[in-house]
Amino acid sequence: MYTDQLLTCVDCGAEFTFTAGEQEFYAQKGFQNKPNRCPDCRQARKASRNGGGGMQRSYGTRQMFSTTCSSCGGPAEVPFQPRGDKPVYCRDCFQRIRA
Ligand SMILES: [Zn+2]
Ligand SMILES: [Zn+2]
Secondary structure, three states: OOOOEEEEOOOOOOEEEEOHHHHHHHHHHOOOOOOOOOHHHHHHHHHHHHOOOHHHHHHHOOOOEEEEOOOOOOEEEEOOOOOOOOOOOOHHHHHHHHO
């Protein structure tokens, strides 16, 4: 009941075959959409999503807020949003105060 379809890749514009087998697979999975990309571009996207992990790793790092040190008036970076009700210190002053 399925026949091969020729689709155009939205990324590279190349024509690729959406095979009867793939259509059946898509139907079984309940996918409503046809593939937008040729197998090459799909692979490339998958690889860029998994490879490197740049996005995922930076997601875990804390966002730093730039502010002014309450002690020396120099630039300071703190891992929370400074609200002005607490003193914030640059790394040098923070270590001096802790010591
Ligand atoms: Zn492509
Ligand atoms: Zn300071």
